[in-house]
Amino acid sequence: MAITDDVLVIGGGLAGVTAALAASDAAEDARIRLVTYRQSTLRHASGLIDVLGYAPGNTDDQQQPIADPFTALESLPESHPYQRVGVDAVREALAFFDEVAGDAYAGAHTDRNALVPTHGGTVKPTARYPVSTAEGVASDDRDTLLVGFETLPDFDAPLAAAHLEAAGAPFDARGVTLSFPGIGRDDAKVTRYAHLLDHDERVETLTGETGAREALAATVNPHLDGESRVGFPAILGDDHPAAVREALSDTLGADVFEVPMGPPSLPGLRLEELLYDALESAGVRVTSGVPVVDYETVAVDSMGANSTAGESETAAIDHVVVDRNGAQIPHEADQYVLATGGLVGKGIESNRKRVTEPLFDCYVPHATDRYDWFVDDVFGEQPYARFGVVPDEDLRPLNSDDDPEFSNLRAAGAVLGGYDYAAEKSGAGVSLATGYVAGTRAGEGCQ
Amino acid sequence: MAHDTAVLVLGGGSTGCGIARDLAMRGVDVTLVERGNLTDGTTGRMHGLLHSGGRYAVSDQASATECIEENEILREIASHCVEETGGLFVQRPEDSDEYFREKLEGCRDCGIPATVLSGREARKVEPYLADDVSRAIQVPDGAVDPFRLCVANALDAERHGARVETHAEVIDLLRDGDDIYGVEIRHDSGPGKRTHKSPGTTEEITAEYVVNATGAWAGQIGAMADLDVAVRPSKGVMTIMNVRQVDTVINRCRPKGDADIIVPHETTAILGTTDEEVADPDDYPEEQWEVDMMIDTLAELVPIVEEARTIRSFWGVRPLYEPPGTGTQDPTDITRDFFLLDHDERDGVSGMSSIVGGKFTTYRAMAEEISDHVCAKLGVSATCTTAEDPLPGSENISVLEEGMDDFGLRSPIARRSNQRLGNRAADVLETDEPNPVVCECEGVTRAEVQDAIDQSGSDLNAVRIRTRASMGNCQGGFCCQNMATELHPRYDEETVREALDELFEERWKGERHALWGEQLSQAMLNYALHATTMNRDNDPANGSTQVDYAQFDGGA
Structure with a gap:
């Protein structure tokens, strides 16, 4: 007997979770399941929700960031995933995210992008940002002290401060490098720093044993010189980040913010936690750590009823097969959402000869010569960055004849092709918008 | 004057x-x-083979003899640059018995220690050798960090x-x-x-x-x-694998041919090579077929390289020369x-x-x-002492091995730092300052990077060749930025930014030739980290027009 649901979402990143939540929202009584295999790529990401920071296809050496992403969406090419779902859907998806994220995220008060300091020291445009980052936005002209730590080579605060100045940020930034109280090992993981602060562990200082939060504030305090905000690398707590910031802020008498970091990214992990809590509240069933390894189809006649598979009609997915410790377990659903990610998440794979979508073998356009998959300029217009399946307006992946591969499969997030999220700064936005639309349609489409 | x-x-x-x-x-x-x-x-574009001389034992015995002599000297004076991996000349069913015999005799004539192994014995040494490898000659080839x-x-x-x-x-x-x-x-x-x-x-x-x-x-x-x-410059391609499929140098035992050697090198294995004359040593095509040939041909010896992950390819140019009038056509035959x-x-x-x-x-x-x-x-009369005096890093190496010190580092990192630095390890790594790892793939710490910067200035490629930082699986995606920040405050922000761009570009250059499978996934991740997370592709600091910050969200 197959495990039966109404909607089955494959993939547990931002797009998959959004699809599952949207399906559950669209069809309250429906049984929604999400299956995931690998750890999601959220932990690699900064936790920022970018919508559109730069116009695609512009090969100018240096582009100006987009201040109003929603106006700019209108002029994207037809093939862009945003155009496939439409600008209104992007707005609805962001509103949906705002509701899910609640007060954990900021930026919803305006259509405008914020410029957020990066750990390399420049700024990047983004539409929503974790509330831990809110006091750090670069259009806020308050002077800033950046604090880095000797044992965290990813963030050099004095260098980042100098870089912000070179980027023309409208405030004075100064950086100091300090020793983090309570960190004895040079190779402590970022989660160790967060844990110390979350639990306010007792740490040794020159003046005796105190809580980690107080000790950190006391380390920073002598370096404050009138700045009204202090930026730290994103290590300020995992479970209780608000309490950690508040404690530091109270003692320092200045606002405290985090600078988003590379992997492993605590803001990314916090977002993942927030999303999975929302899945639980919505009653979505989550099966994790299992790969989908196979599928079976049935043909669909023009009335939409299933019949034995034939050659000419669009097929429907009857069930997929999940591998659980070697056991092949069928999962049946009415509607399916493919949200397995792009090249990084392995929803798109390649070998020396071709590029594929490995689960359903959906069509992925690409040059036959792999030396045409890239251009020589590392930040040039990279064809490989656009690899992915081609969706119709209903987000159903199309085959090479522009017909839907399956009548009941939609795709969302980085598995979609036709856009370069890294250049555009559009990754999270496309995942939200397409996840939202694919999930909503899947929910509505349940019989 | x-x-x-x-x-x-x-x-x-x-x-x-x-x-x-x-x-x-x-x-x-x-x-x-x-x-x-x-x-x-x-020099920096070779496969890292320390010849035993076995390769020249049939065609050029004078060179073979010189190789084994120098091989033995380098093991002494440059032990921290050499890994004594040993080497095998392996014979496949289609390879000539006659040549195998000549090779063995040639090695013996030239004083190169050579032992014949059966196919089974060879697979005991190197389990991934193809099942139909029939025999092998074991010789003292090694790996050297050029x-x-x-x-x-x-x-x-x-x-x-x-x-x-x-x-x-x-x-x-x-x-x-x-x-x-x-x-x-x-x-x-x-x-x-x-x-x-x-x-x-x-x-x-x-x-x-x-x-x-x-x-x-x-x-x-x-x-x-x-x-x-x-x-007569002649180019050759080398393809780097992400792990060591073999721990011994594997040579194909046949007269000559492309794609006939695999050299284990640090954490990687290097496949080589081709031999093709080029007009200009600075400008020659780097082609897909060359990379494909490395993989396809060497998979005949070690089948798993077919499916394995390659992390980059690079080309080197041999400085071949022959006296005017010799007129050799095939560069493989040039002395x-x-x-x-x-x-x-x-x-x-x-x-x-x-x-x-x-x-x-x-x-x-x-x-x-x-x-x-x-x-x-x-008119100087002085005797050469380079065969006896060890190089910096290889002095008192026996003392080093006895007193192997961890310098407060995790032991795998300490072991690799010690291997790279030899007897300089104590000078470089003993520090009162925190010494976090800057490059995780290769286990390179801040102190080692700082030592390289002391030697070479703001050039991060010079730091790279000294430390191996950014030469592992991620090809610098995760560590280029960290290496660059080590230049500060010795060098100012603008210098750091330019040095980072230069290193990142250099890493990409070789990675382009390995863009499929896992390494294409890695390339996309690197691109996302540098463009999405750090916005290095559109950094306002590089722009000529000032960003109008007032147009953006200034907070709630």
Whole structure:
């Protein structure tokens, strides 16, 4: 007997979770399941929700960031995933995210992008940002002290401060490098720093044993010189980040913010936690750590009823097969959402000869010569960055004849092709918008 | 006329650095100039094989004999650059029995220890060898780090008073009638260590004698003084795997052919190579078929390389030469022996010799012979000591092994740092400051990066070849940024930014040839980290127009 649901979402990143939540929202009584295999790529990401920071296809050496992403969406090419779902859907998806994220995220008060300091020291445009980052936005002209730590080579605060100045940020930034109280090992993981602060562990200082939060504030305090905000690398707590910031802020008498970091990214992990809590509240069933390894189809006649598979009609997915410790377990659903990610998440794979979508073998356009998959300029217009399946307006992946591969499969997030999220700064936005639309349609489409 | 230096060596590859060290140790005043970083030409673009001589045991027994002699010397004087992996010449069913027998006899004639293994015994040594490998000859091939070896030679030359100038391109040979008396060079950023964004300068350096050790570029240098040096550059591709599929050097036992060697090297294995003549050593095609051939052909010996992850490919150019009139067509057949062209004897132009041909394993012997020649010209009588005196890092190596110290580092990192640094490990790693890991793939800590910066200035590629930082699986995606921040505050923000861009571009250059499967996934992740998370592709700091911050969200 197959495990039966109404909607089955494959993939547990931002797009998959959004699809599952949207399906559950669209069809309250429906049984929604999400299956995931690998750890999601959220932990690699900064936790920022970018919508559109730069116009695609512009090969100018240096582009100006987009201040109003929603106006700019209108002029994207037809093939862009945003155009496939439409600008209104992007707005609805962001509103949906705002509701899910609640007060954990900021930026919803305006259509405008914020410029957020990066750990390399420049700024990047983004539409929503974790509330831990809110006091750090670069259009806020308050002077800033950046604090880095000797044992965290990813963030050099004095260098980042100098870089912000070179980027023309409208405030004075100064950086100091300090020793983090309570960190004895040079190779402590970022989660160790967060844990110390979350639990306010007792740490040794020159003046005796105190809580980690107080000790950190006391380390920073002598370096404050009138700045009204202090930026730290994103290590300020995992479970209780608000309490950690508040404690530091109270003692320092200045606002405290985090600078988003590379992997492993605590803001990314916090977002993942927030999303999975929302899945639980919505009653979505989550099966994790299992790969989908196979599928079976049935043909669909023009009335939409299933019949034995034939050659000419669009097929429907009857069930997929999940591998659980070697056991092949069928999962049946009415509607399916493919949200397995792009090249990084392995929803798109390649070998020396071709590029594929490995689960359903959906069509992925690409040059036959792999030396045409890239251009020589590392930040040039990279064809490989656009690899992915081609969706119709209903987000159903199309085959090479522009017909839907399956009548009941939609795709969302980085598995979609036709856009370069890294250049555009559009990754999270496309995942939200397409996840939202694919999930909503899947929910509505349940019989 | 007083000269700036007694001997001026052109070229910072193994030959040039070897000559500089040799002469400096004999008390001769030496200056070495190199266009880019040390090893930038051919030395840094080889497969890292320390020949046993087995490869030449049939075709060129003089070279084979020299290889085994030098192999044994390098194991002593450069033990921290050498890994004694051993090597196998493996025979497949279609390979000739006759050649196998000649190879074995050749090894024995040349004093190369050689043992025959059955296919089964060979697979015991290397389990991934193909099932139909029928026999193998075991020889003392090894792996050598050409960067470390070359840098150690340069360091030792400096210790003995030599001046070593990198990023100093020769733009003219100074010739007065029939005498060459020096060069004019262009410093990329002024003399001394390289600093990005510093203005370039030119300098004339005069010398009693000039040694043109620029290998594949020797013809270009010669042409500056109207001398014809008919070097025949030949390119070869090398493909780097993400892990060591083999721990022994694997050679195909057949007369000649492309794609016939796998060398285990540090955390990787390197597949090689091809042999194709090119017109210009700075500009030649790097082609897909070459990479595919490495994988497809070497999979006949070690089938898992077919499915394995490659992390990059690179090409090197051999400085092949043969005396005028030899007329060999196939570059594979051109001798690997070296030639000392004394332009006084050959062209009637005094003051300079050119060195062409030769191979990495015997660089020291070449350097000795050339240094003898130069000393004879200068009337210096001093004995060569480079075969006995260990290189920096390999001194008192037995003491090091006894007292292997962890320097407060996790033991795998300490072990690898110790391997790279040899007996310099204590000097470099003993610090009161925190010493976090900067490059996780290769286990390189801040102290080691700082030591490299001490040596080479703001050039992160120079740091890379000294430490291996950014040379692992992620190809710098995760660590380039961390390496760059180590330049601050010694160098200012703008310098750091430019140095980072340069390193990142260099890493991408080789990665392009490995863009499928896992490494394409890695490339997308690297791109996302640098463009999405850091916005390095549209950094307002690089722009000419100021961003209008007031147009953006200023907070709630």
